[in-house]
Amino acid sequence: MNYSMIFYLIGWTLNAMAGFMTLPLFVSLYYGESSYLYFIPVIAVSLVLGISLVHKKPKNTVFYAREGFTSFTSVALIWIVLSIVGSLPFIISGEIPHFVDAVFETASGFTTTGSSILVNVEKMSRGMQFWRSFTHWIGGMGVLVLLLAIVPLVGGHNFQLMKAESPGPAVSKFVPKIKKSAAILYAIYIAMTVIQIILLVIFKMPVFDAVVTAFGSAGTGGFGIKVDSMASYSWQIQLITGIFMMLFGVNFTVYYLILTKKFRQAFGSEELRVYILIIALSTLAITFDAGEYFNGFGETLNHAFFQVSSIITTTGFATFDFNVWPTFSKSIIVLLMFIGASAGSTGGGLKVSRIIILTKSVYRELQRTLRPRSVKKVRFDKKPITDDTVRSVGVYLAAYFLVFSLSVLVLSLDNFDFTTSFTATAATINNIGPGLEVVGPAGGFSEFSDLSKIMMIFNMLAGRLEFYPIFSLFYLPFKR
């Protein structure tokens, strides 16, 4: 195992954290708050530790495929460092005094989950509110992807690292050079975030609100700065946010293809089509089922679209407490929680492409069992689905449900109702935010025990990194 490389990467992560934290520091100063004081020591310590760790460049800065172990472990450790260091301003400022709560909130931020232990987010200082939402934006596209784009260290072949942090069953490089691919990803990400902020401000959202809302949408995170999430904003602001959440749930490859004018290839993406189809059907179904809660078709459609877009992309913003909706609408919401966004987007969940592959693999297996002599190839995005793909997606599903089952058991020790234990697990493992009942949009995660919160921190990290990196930490002690 390449330990020196792991420490080197953690060093750069700490430096990046110091850089990130200067933003909330300036926000705090701008609003004349004292909260900037709490960022300074964290920035200082991060920089000292970070610089000393990157001082000596390792001889070998490239991860090879055969070293899957090192890259997976690095990614897991880096995300744990992020969650702990990122929680320090909350703790020392006393705004979230309890350690487990602060790490929960920060992990929820970086993993773009958006589940919160805060009872009243409106009491928080501007600086801390900004930092909390900014973690979504950082975690959405990934810290390693950023490091790969800007840090000098990484040669040019560190695809393994990017693979370990990027969501979805397959990662596509836009261009042969990882460094350039990562830079293009971030450029698209920044541009879309800025466009959303401008649109929101045009429709009269306060600038601070617009920025944190855009962070929450871009990372598909869902932290808001109001107790009622997005309910008190105008329908125009809700619609813009609904559309942008949907856009951030699309595979970024599609945007790269559009930028390079490969329109046919971009809109031919099977995952994109199914993703839009699911959103359309779910929106219509909820519009017809939950109409009684709203005034007229237009308003119902707007709320239904917002909620569908928010949940399938695993963002978790709410314009309405869907906990009171009829069970059919609630079941659609729960199913969307599991489906999740597209691979290669900032969203979580199982991912639409995995659902497509699994559905087609059932058809494929049926064909193989029923008519073994006349089997036709089953394709996804024009490429035949291979046995290897089916196997690895199937095993992913197994890993998912093993963690899921463990979490439901642990959470139910707190003796909330079954729906709460079940949907709190779904909400954290899929990086969504709210669930149903106690953890519904109008509720929160503060009442869980520390054990449950630690389980959910595990869920959030495991879900965001798609299990294997986090599992690799447990594999370590048994590796011989």
Next chain:
Amino acid sequence: MNYSMIFYLIGWTLNAMAGFMTLPLFVSLYYGESSYLYFIPVIAVSLVLGISLVHKKPKNTVFYAREGFTSFTSVALIWIVLSIVGSLPFIISGEIPHFVDAVFETASGFTTTGSSILVNVEKMSRGMQFWRSFTHWIGGMGVLVLLLAIVPLVGGHNFQLMKAESPGPAVSKFVPKIKKSAAILYAIYIAMTVIQIILLVIFKMPVFDAVVTAFGSAGTGGFGIKVDSMASYSWQIQLITGIFMMLFGVNFTVYYLILTKKFRQAFGSEELRVYILIIALSTLAITFDAGEYFNGFGETLNHAFFQVSSIITTTGFATFDFNVWPTFSKSIIVLLMFIGASAGSTGGGLKVSRIIILTKSVYRELQRTLRPRSVKKVRFDKKPITDDTVRSVGVYLAAYFLVFSLSVLVLSLDNFDFTTSFTATAATINNIGPGLEVVGPAGGFSEFSDLSKIMMIFNMLAGRLEFYPIFSLFYLPFKR
């Protein structure tokens, strides 16, 4: 497709049904009830139809592997015929007048589910109570397995047929001849049922009650003849039933190995060990969690063991309304619903062997990703787990969750709470019987709409036959 063979098999199924129904007919006569009148026309019509269908033996009575389609479709059609013809006595006697309800109850019987639409089973005549429980016993080991054992038609190589009806990822033949294997299976099944009846009678259970309870345990069905299921019987009777449910959830190969004195092989079965371990751990956990509902450790242990044994084997008998237990105990119950019994037993669910294979495949994939150069073979029952096994179990899981999701959506249209829609689906797809909330042990399925009941009939048949046979009916219209 070998249509003449399909009709021939349906003919023999009808003849067998006529034979089966003579038993409740005699029970009815013995108790001096008028209910025997309603069995006579059904027996007569079944025989007339059956004999005319088997009159001409098809030229080719063997299914080959390449004809997977014909055998899968036969099995599905035969089970639909069973559910409809079996429901006729209930309908024409007026004891379950509504067609969908009667088919639901009968499908629930044959698939050994045990979910009931009856509000008060104690009002039912003895003849109908007997027939209802007898369907469990018939469905437990399977009708085709019986036909393979006794009917002259089937050559000797119809392994495909047995595979399509037997639960679990792999079917083992005890002896090369299918006919003899099927006969041995039924001999063990009958012997164990008789032993349970004798033991129950020794501990002072009325003979009628003992017979129907043994039918419910042997088939892992769970229909009782009392509103409170097994709650009013003595603890000895509960314990005997608990133990027998557990025994019927074991792969019958184990008993064959014991009979042939291959003890080491029998007790070396990995599935058996994990099955017993899960039962032991779950029983202990519930004993410590739900103790407040019972008087002392012994009583708690007895109830906990009974419920664990009842749910993991997917029987569904109850000695207590576990709906009121703490959420941790309820979550264990829900997890056991999914795990299910052993492959090659009469129980349903995903099966312990599939859970073992999936868990090990996660470890296997992890090893392969993390240390691609030093992969060791992962074994199940001393045989290496192959890519093919992992793929087919993974696809099975996908099929399972596709049907599951569809069912939750359809059931939630009835607007019961989410836990009800979720556990009613789990209870029917896994062939268990009760769920939580509205469908808890003290509740029932009568309040669902016809659409939901039809969905659950589909779940029960799909779950019992492990999806592909039922799917094959939908594949038929698209096969070209």
